[in-house]
Amino acid sequence: MTTDFFTLGDDIADTAAPGGPIEQRWDLHKFNLKLVNPANRRKIKVIIVGTGLAGASAAATLGEAGYQVTSFCYQDSPRRAHSIAAQGGINAAKNYRNDGDSIYRLFYDTVKGGDFRSRESNSYRLAQVSVNIIDQCVAQGVPFAREYGGLLDNRSFGGVQVSRTFYARGQTGQQLLIGAYQAFERQVAAGTVEDNTRHEMLDLIMVDGRARGVVVRDMVTGEIETHTADAVVLATGGYGNVYFLSTNAMGCNVTAGWRAHRRGAYFGNPCYTQIHPTCIPVSGDYQSKLTLMSESLRNDGRIWVPKVGGDTRHPSDIPEDERDYYLERIYPSFGNLVPRDIASRAAKYQCDDGKGVGPGGLGVYLDFASAIERLGRDAVEAKYGNLFDMYAQITGEDPYSEPMRIYPAVHYTMGGLWVDYDLQSNLKGLFVTGEANFSDQGANRLGASALMQGLADGYFVLPNTIANYLADSPFEPVPDDHEAVVEARKAVEDRVEKLMSIQGNRTVDSFHKELGNIMWEYCGMERTEEGLTKAIGLIRELKAEFWSNVKIPGTAGEFNQTLERAGRVADFFELGELMCIDALNRAESCGGHFRAESQTEEGEAMRHDDQFAYVSAWEFGGDTPVLHKEHLEYEFIEMKARSYK
Amino acid sequence: MKITVRIWRQKNADSKGKLVPYELDNVSEHMSFLEMIDVLNERLTLEGEDPVSIDSDCREGICGMCGVVINGEPHGPENTTTCQLHMRTFNDGDVIDVEPWKAAAFPVIKDLVVDRGAFDRIIQSGGYISAPTGSAPEANNLPVPKHDADHAFEAATCIGCGACVAACPNGSAMLFTAAKITHLGLLPQGQAERDSRVLGMVEQMDAEGFGGCTNIGECTAACPKGIPLDVISRLNRDLMGAIARS
Amino acid sequence: MAVSGLVMVGYLLLHMYGNLKVFSGKAAFDEYAHHLRVFGEPMLPENGLLWIVRVALLLAIVVHFHAATRLWARNKRASGAQGGKRYHSNKGRTGIQRSYASFTMRWGGVIILVFIVYHLLHLTANIIAPGGASDSPYQRVVNGFEIWWVTVWYTIALLAVGFHLWHGIWSALTTLGANRSSTRKASKLTPLAWIIAGAITIGFLLPPWAILLGLTG
Ligand SMILES: Cc1cc2nc3c(=O)[nH]c(=O)nc-3n(C[C@H](O)[C@H](O)[C@H](O)COP(=O)(O)OP(=O)(O)OC[C@H]3O[C@@H](n4cnc5c(N)ncnc54)[C@H](O)[C@@H]3O)c2cc1C
Ligand code: HEM
Ligand code: HEM
Ligand code: SF4
């Protein structure tokens, strides 16, 4: 059955992982890493693709340390990377509230939240450096929320019981990114970082088994360029846009990671996707993206649907006893505050039952009527005013007088390129940081932990671990006419030419939307063996049609946004296929992956630790990828089933 | 709804552009402005015409990537970003004019897309606090009065979209620059570099070819984040102080 | 720019105060004009104060003019040669794009410049002397403003001054860092600029019109 789609390779292990007491692992490891003499750093070049939290912080830090950094991003300014959109906050184990928080508790919450599919060592290190992140950001001038006494404020976030989330109103990501961006621009001015905006990475250059450079397209002139260096860092973010509709920015893509995957880098856990329950529903088939509304809304809003399907009455005309507050009913102790995946799936079931509200029946009510009654309109406005305004701006409806409509949407991808404890992929010299790697979040991510990971990687982890690799450099320079460089450049040029030559009858977006529908239907909130198998077939057909019938106007030698999108969609097809294969193999439910076949009698997710306590690291193999397993062991935290009843 | 959009078409930086009309029949009032352009582009593509180039990324009003002049107003008639503008703002039968930001320091790349690299270079000239990674003191060692922190935050909400430049009859980048001066200048961490920051940033602003501010105030009116005008006075105070001290 | 403008505003306030003495009759006015010349004697030579003021004003106007033309040229370049009118859309002309200020400041400034030259030739040097020359400043003034077109011309010029200052005073104070409000409308400086600009315009216009309409002694 499932093995028709892939072959099984050898098990792998994280050979960089340290042992010993968990509290000392990172310090001891750092001590054992080789250092690079400051005088030598000037001669060493590092390419960093991506300027989000993970990329900008790494570029600023490595530049400051004295390396020559070359940076790329596809936007017109490094400051626009998608990290900017994060609203809620960033976790750190500061224990400023004296509420029992500690590095160990954040570590524990991360491993448990990741549903026991992440590495203990990585999660511990993440919790450990979280403390330094806040210090660093404050020193850079990030305007975090403060108390009247002038000290930093915290809030609790994503259902955890301690207040460890630092925030800057609803714009935490923006403020953190601007901080990193300013540090980055400071290095540009100092001449240590070279900034290339509107440049998209389209391939990785491998020389003698080492990652030595990238092929990029200058998006303004269309020119294909090659850049070489001693090491390459990918900080290219998540791939949620494989679903077409997601909360990610329009340009988010998997291309950089996928091209590296095709050059040999393993892809870890591609099927783990986080679906966020409180997004504004789709309003029509022209919809281009979905907007997230902060999870905090669930603190005071009550979620319900009409008891009988097809009820077209205005919500305020539906009496109390004809409403089903289904989360409060099914999960009496957590109610509307159940974790993201549970809330999302519950909404899906209601809509599948025909009880959904709004266009296409894809939505449930999030009602503030009782909160307004209890707290008063002013108090609700003070707490959620900006979110209500945003909702009104987008939908044209007034959430004070009628309930909001919400629906789940793809939000974050836990999977990514496989890396070891040093954030190095299985390809020597290729490092991957932030959302682009698979490493720290396991099968599910806690709210406010992605920002933490991006900055932990960029400011504190990578600069140490990459030095260990660079200690042996500078490597032999790679000339422009080196056969590997010529080959990579030619591969990119051929592919672009191929795309331009098809001139068929369908637009790029129409393919992307169709792919997105397949993924959402069969590899979304709930997955089945049957559905996934079907999806793989559908994707393959669609991919074939794409390569014979896509239409791209204009030329390759100019600013051409359709061509940019076409290249990304082409890679999404291949990724989508791998995601389905990974989901098919993982016949258990864990974190962001729910297999309908693997649930308890009450419909809760059921893990199979005996069979699946491993990371799936996929090696590229054309139509039949190769699965390598990295087994996970838990020395400190006992594996337990989640329960929110 | 039926509407006509007249869109600025310009092949590249060197060619001359003009407004070209396109008619759209089935515009839903729930569409965002950019989705309306998406629909148009799908049609143009199928008709074998070059689709309209336009920048956007987050489509949530936070990245600052989008931004066009709609009916003579940057980001259009509502006080928001282009991506958050919805078609319900317009009426059936409307003719909507769409043009790129126009300013010497923002050359047009194609159609509605401009190069705002000048903003990055202004930041490079001092828009930061020098805090090398690892050198930071414990965060709560440095209390910041809430009032200052809130005020700094307000200035820090600038998304670098460039609408202020597009709106300013002088093509001045004063609001953008002053927002950064204010954000960093209000925080205790920002004091050490306060003089060099304002001198460097203002010099770079002039070198990029932005106009001088004559306090007209259109910038604030166009700013989707409501960056207040007093940041400009604050910049001027800092500038005078810095010149006096240097 | 701001400093030179404000120096001139200061002068105008004094000048206006002086002009209003027209209402106190010939003696008072001539006395005042004379007093200007002997002020500070013997510490200052005759005309000392006047010359100090003149030099200061000349300097201010030269600085102001120089700064204005450079700024004008630079802003024209920066905004793509057409300033507020660079967008082709003819919608929202009254909207935020088309600012009164950039128009009134520049062309208003030019009118003021032409006016000052004329004004000096007329009332200070008395080279142009509509209505007849005289040694008495009071007489010069009265002679001039009894002619309708002189008054109209002064009126136009003063309206230009008024507009120039309406924006100019606000702008100068903001440039000097005095604005603390988030919009121009909300700023306390806006009414202040209104009051000063209005007072100057009206204050200056009273004597000519009074003379024209025969209301002075
Ligand atoms: C709406 C929303 C809200 C969120 N809220 C929170 C929150 O409250 N708390 C939290 O912790 N997390 C949150 N997250 C998740 C978090 O924001 C992201 O996971 C994180 O910011 C990713 O950072 P990054 O640096 O890895 O990637 P990104 O910030 O996505 O940066 C990717 C970079 O790579 C570049 N790039 C990509 N592909 C290429 C290519 N092919 N060539 C060249 N350059 C390329 C881009 O230009 C960009 O600079 C949220 C996410 C979303 C979508
Ligand atoms: C010689 C004739 C004059 C010319 C050509 C001139 C021109 C200008 C110009 C172009 C500006 C720039 C501001 C803008 O574009 O918005 C300006 C500002 C100003 N002018 Fe004049 N002006 C003249 C005379 C005067 C006089 C006589 C006064 C006062 C009595 C005055 C007061 C001001 C003030 C206060 C400002 C504001 C300065 C600032 O913004 O910092 N000007 N003028
Ligand atoms: C109705 C309005 C005005 C009247 C009646 C008036 C009257 C006079 C008179 C009588 C003098 C000569 C004083 C003397 O030589 O002793 C004078 C000088 C002068 N006026 Fe006016 N004036 C008017 C408006 C203005 C305005 C609007 C300006 C500037 C914008 C101005 C600028 C000057 C200057 C620069 C001098 C020369 C001062 C000197 O000699 O040092 N005047 N005015
Ligand atoms: S100040 Fe306002 S208009 Fe100007 S760049 Fe910032 S957000 Fe945009």
Ligand code: F3S
């Ligand atoms: S509109 Fe322009 S003139 Fe100054 S106040 Fe704003 S930058």
Ligand code: FES
């Ligand atoms: S697309 Fe990001 S602000 Fe509009």
